[in-house]
Amino acid sequence: MTETRTRIVWDYAPAPESPDHVRLRDSYGLFIGGEFVDPLDGTRVASINPATEEVVAEVAFAGAQDVSRAVQAARSAQPGWAALTGLERGKYLFRIARLIQERARELAIVESMDGGKPVRESRDVDVPLAAAHFFHYAGWADKLSYGVGGRSVEPLGVAAQIVPWNFPLLMAAWKLAPALACGNTAVLKPAETTPVTALLLAEICQEAELPEGVVSIIPGDGATGAALVREPDIDKVAFTGSTSVGKNIQAALAGRGVSLTLELGGKSANVVFEDAALDQAVEGIVNGIFFNQGHVCCAGSRLLIQESVADAVVAKLWERMGRLRVGDPLDKNTDVGAINSREQLERIEELVESGEGEGAVRRTVACELPSRGFWFAPTIFTDVAPAHRIAVEEIFGPVVSVMTFRTQAEAIEKANNSAYGLAAGIWTDKGSKAFEVASALQAGVVWQNTYNHFDPSAAFGGYKESGFGREGGPAGLRPYLRVVP
Amino acid sequence: MSERLAVKKTYKLFVGGAFVRSESGRYDRNQGFNVPRGSRKDVRDAVLAARNSSNKWAARTAYNRGQVLYRFAEALESRAADFHVDRSELDASIDTLVHYAGWTDKLQPVLGGINPVAAPFLSFSLPEPTGVVGILAPDSPPLLGLVAELAPVLAAGNTAVCILSDDQPLPGLDLAEVMGIADVPGGVVNLLSGRRAELAPVLAGHHALNAVVDASADDALGAEIDRLAAESVTRVRHARPTTGYDEGVRDALSRLEAVTELKTAWHPVGA
């Protein structure tokens, strides 16, 4: 017992999520025709952990012949898959959903190791949503006509699907679940830097006894993706990634009659009105741009604040940013993990430098960053002009650019003044204003008094150069179906 | 060596998540068992249990309800051997649960939507659970006939009080045991054996009931149900007993719709 009271200092101790129980193979083949096979003309590549630069696993990248083989397997399997009743197809997808849930912790840890995102996010967002996506579309498989306004529909055939490195498992789920539910077969190409959870998903497909060839998973780089898009025997391409590659794909498919959906980049405006609940808005801003290190296509990277509250919001935001914990993705207390690759880090650094060069004021949170791995501390730019590169180009990192506005009309105009149109945030306590502004914004997803919420039942996708087509909800079925006259 | 004596099952009612004897203490003989003869007080207790659990069940996410129904299917599949019905009837019952597990988060986009009103308002309509639904199960098929009515009621977010067939109550009571391992919260489903002619009027006349689904195929009883329901504007749906999976799900949306209420809301859009 103490007579005098001594101040106790309290810091969080490390809270590591142990990877001990995770069993990865040393080397993974390509998943084609229901089996893991050696590449014919591809290569073996080490997938590294961007937080430590250590090898997570060796994987095979598919060469052009491998890509053809996968497409052939998908083609062979497609009639049988489509001939199953919707109920039976749905039951396979329900199995996959349940298996994801059963292996949730392992998948979350591997996702963080391979991609760099905090394990708290992969555990609480990526993996549960992936399972939910399979569960949701499992239930559509035998109810398709209800989802398309009563029309008679049939599957397109073979879907070529290319997914990015920011939500590897979740994007694979967003692609595979609706495609399969509708009776298509799929060839999925995971991203170059994050193939491992997709390969675990392949194992799950095996465990679910999914018929051979219905899903192929073939990691690779840009060349693999290009080869896949060039394949003559595909009926559909679904791509999530950068706008520039999306445009290349759209051009490559010209004249071929192949159905296409694109989910591309964004420079989404997060708009804070003076009558917003400011503390909640700050949490939303933080979630909007620092969640997943800002590696989010719909990140709220342009912060538009009504001038009367700008100083207050920036002050609160800066203070809040100072409490973000940057570090080991496997520590459960980490808020901001590693940047996905050296290449991406260099892109972020280049754009940030340009911001300083163009005259914006930069503040970066002071924090100790590990010596190995790729890191970028949360950064805020003020005094940003709408023409600055940091206000126009997608940075895809933990960097927020702040601009002010005076009136609602000006906010809408500034928000819409972009080639992109993926998402937007609106912060106001006035419901009527929230809905009016939402209708005026050229964005496929509008979050009102919140940000970065996703659900398999809520359609997601962009306007303008952020892409076309939707994922989620009944709208997510349409891209994988052909209406029968 | 003498034969081992089996431990014989005692069949009980399923009310509020617990296996209870009928407060009447009476029973009927069926296939060598003493089957509880439910009383009006058992109906009363069941409706109370269903009422008390209805807010929480309705407040769960549609996704969660879907997962519970899917697990119900898992549980029924794993306990298939307990049921003395044709395997085809059992498979149809399991698949019916799977089908409705996939409806829970599809109902709103299909039945609801945004209304394009001719004024600056955001107006939307969405289906909500009606509340407590009474189900009169048919005599045949004893398992599928019950599941085909119960699954849509649950999928739409309602709780249920089921009166089982007089002739074939055992599959329904066995289903109660499956529910015990299926994550279905206590009170959400209540199963009563007894004499339909005695219990159905009590149930239909209970003012705390929101709807009745009558699959008894007894027209005279059906008319009586209609009269009793009128006392408190209880919604009634009469249905022919479901004999096969396809037949059961062909009009799934109608079954779901019959146990929902549509709520329309308006909010101004403007500065």
Added chain:
Amino acid sequence: MLGKRSIKTTAKQQGIKLAVSMLDLTTLEGADTPGKVRHLCAKAVCPAPTMPEIPSCAAVCVYPSLIGVVREALEGTGVHAASVATAFPSGQASLEVKLRDTEEAVAAGAEEIDMVISREAFLAGDDTRVMEEIVRVKEACGDAHLKVIIETAELGSYDHVRHASMLSMEAGADFVKTSTGKAASGATPGVTLVMLEAIRDYMDRSGRAVGMKAAGGVSTSKAALHRLVLVKETLGDEWLTPDRFRIGASSLLNDLLMQYQKTQTGRYARPEDFSKE
């Protein structure tokens, strides 16, 4: 994000000790007697004789009729004597009665007074009367420090929680407190965060630091540590002291001790390992 912090190993041990030092060990039962209260005081002074590194609690909180007993039992220990007052818990009495209640508690030795706001006035929109009562009770406290209980469960919305907190601080509260412990809910994470933000904003505006007491519903170590996370990340490390943050609880103490023991021995403890008062 804050709701998901993981507190392990040394942080957990430190956090538990910190939480114990912030506890107002409370008994507010009709059946309380001097004997029971003396046992509670002994426990507050020395929560776990087998683990002497566990600090004393911050205070013992009782009804006014027993504050004399508490004061005597705690003499020289550094643990404060706190009394509820103002027609606790409902506050449904005249101002005169509430002031008299306060004066008697102070006269009997209360070093800290936990009052209740008039929810009847607040919900009727009579902010002036709510504040006036607090001002008068603060006068009646003399040197005793005043905690103002806003009874969050009865207020109905986060906006009301914030508003009631602001009124209390403007009227001179030394601490704002969530609950009497007698209502349906207490210091939920949401309510705690809203009140901490109000305290922060008031401090920025006025320069005065008002403390916060989270009472009601904090019954596990995990919940207590989570409230400490909220304090740390909303107001900063300087606020992790019993002078600025308290937890009002009764059964929490033994859960803290059991969890602490587990960090030492690696074994799950049982309730009987520690005295129940």
